[in-house]
Amino acid sequence: MKTPGLLFLSLLSISLASCSSSIETFSDRDTKVDIKKYKTYAWIAPGDSVLNAPRRDKLFGGFIMQTANEELKKKGMRIETNQPDALFVFQTHVEGKVEYTQSPTVSVGVGIAGPGYYAGGSVPVAGGEIRSVNYEEGTLTVNMYDTRTGAQIWIGGAKGVITNSTDIEQMIRTALHYIFMRLPVKHKG
Secondary structure, three states: OHHHHHHHHHHHHHHHHHHOOOEEEEEEEOOOOOHHHOOEEEEOOOOOOOOOOOOHHHOOHHHHHHHHHHHHHHOOOEEOOOOOOEEEEEEEEEEEEEEEEEOOOEEEEEEEEEOOEEEEEEEEEEOOOEEEEEEEEEEEEEEEEEOOOOOEEEEEEEEEEEOOOOOHHHHHHHHHHHHHHOOOOOOOO
16 A cells, blocks of 8 residues: 555655756865955956956856855955955856656556466556656856965855756856855855
């Protein structure tokens, strides 16, 4: 009797996971460094030193920086381009993925029983089709470096499913809000 209930719960959790449009965040930091001492920051571009150079992979680069600056300001940090305490750099990545699902199989069987024997057989008659769903997963990571040592001291990131109906700017805004919630810094304004 427990098997149909478990099957239903398994199918429900798989369905919810595949339909979910939530954003998953993560972060890590160097525990030997007191991140609270960093009060000023500047941005550097990934892979080069010219932030405003045209980059096809950074379509939303200006929006990401502007939104990140708003989140860092809420934390009491301020931009200082001459001698910042920390440097931030962000990366974006969109990857095509495939999710496979299989429909339940329905079988029809016949059984014959008598005193001391049992014989039977079953044949699958429906279901069992394997379907693939193509989707894109976007990842945004923000790295924080110490300007004196050059060491990475913190990384935060978010990833989520991107569809044709995704409001990219809202997704970026939400992702950055949750990413910077994980940054253990809060200075008085």
